[in-house]
Amino acid sequence: AQSVTQPDIHITVSEGASLELRCNYSYGATPYLFWYVQSPGQGLQLLLKYFSGDTLVQGIKGFEAEFKRSQSSFNLRKPSVHWSDAAEYFCAVVLPSGYALNFGKGTSLLVTP
Amino acid sequence: DGGITQSPKYLFRKEGQNVTLSCEQNLNHDAMYWYRQDPGQGLRLIYYSQIVNDFQKGDIAEGYSVSREKKESFPLTVTSAQKNPTAFYLCASSNTESSYEQYFGPGTRLTVT
Numbered sequence: 001a002q003s004v005t006q007p008d009i010h011i012t013v014s015e016g017a018s019l020e021l022r023c024n025y026s027y028g029a030t031p032y033l034f035w036y037v038q039s040p041g042q043g044l045q046l047l048l049k050y051f052s053g054d055t056l057v058q059g060i061k062g063f064e065a066e067f068k069r070s071q072s073s074f075n076l077r078k079p080s081v082h083w084s085d086a087a088e089y090f091c092a093v094v095l096p097s098g099y100a101l102n103f104g105k106g107t108s109l110l111v112t113p
Numbered sequence: 114d115g116g117i118t119q120s121p122k123y124l125f126r127k128e129g130q131n132v133t134l135s136c137e138q139n140l141n142h143d144a145m146y147w148y149r150q151d152p153g154q155g156l157r158l159i160y161y162s163q164i165v166n167d168f169q170k171g172d173i174a175e176g177y178s179v180s181r182e183k184k185e186s187f188p189l190t191v192t193s194a195q196k197n198p199t200a201f202y203l204c205a206s207s208n209t210e211s212s213y214e215q216y217f218g219p220g221t222r223l224t225v226t
Contacts, residue, residue, distance in 0.1 A: 009153065032213050034213070036217075041201075041220070041222070042219055042220065043117075043119075043203055043217035043218050043219045043220050044156075044203065044205075044217040045217070046214065046215075046216075049213075049214065090155060090156070094213050099161065099163070099169075100146060100158050100161050100171065101156075101158075101213065101215060103148075103155040103156040103157075104155055105153060105154060105155040106153070106155055
């Protein structure tokens with residue numbers, strides 16, 4: 001079955017530390033891949049996307065993600081987190097022939113001083 | 114500024130009542146979507162519409178209905194048949210050229226007691 005997995009429900013990092021959020025997918029073909037961020041009680045904002053080409057993609061707010069076909073992964077990274085990065089992060093995928101995004105269940109990020 | 118508006122932000126209803134959630138966009142997008150978000154569940158697709166006067170069921174359409182009479186508007190009605198209507202509802206839109214890049218509204222939190 002097609003699925004998107006975010007293995008970590010909660011992650012806590014210290015401000016200034018590096019961050020990596022994991023995303024794995026299970027699809028018959030390579031899907032298009034997205035990371036969204038959601039602040040409490042708000043809508044979702046697109047951080048970055050991967051369709052094809054360079055497997056390291058840069059997004060907004062200093063985030064980047066790397067697509068690894070062999071591992072069916074699309075992990076999100078940030079070299080140094082800020083307190084304002086505390087939020088819920090969602091990985092989403094869609095097949096090129098598809099019509100709507102399939103979301104992972106999200107990872108909640110807490111940033112400590 | 115272009116964007117998606119959802120109203121109201123908070124909505125309270127008694128069990129057994131139908132309620133309609135508003136979604137308006139001025140991005141000139143053809144496609145619009147409704148998602149439901151529950152804690153720890155990610156986002157699940159309720160309905161989507163790719164063109165005026167046409168819409169399709171998503172993964173959890175039971176107990177919901179929609180209309181798409183105008184390009185800008187995609188209201189969602191939560192009917193009394195929906196067994197667990199209390200949730201956070203998100204509307205999104207995209208254009209047909211890049212239908213995977215969805216822009217989200219701020220959401221409506223519906224509480225049914």
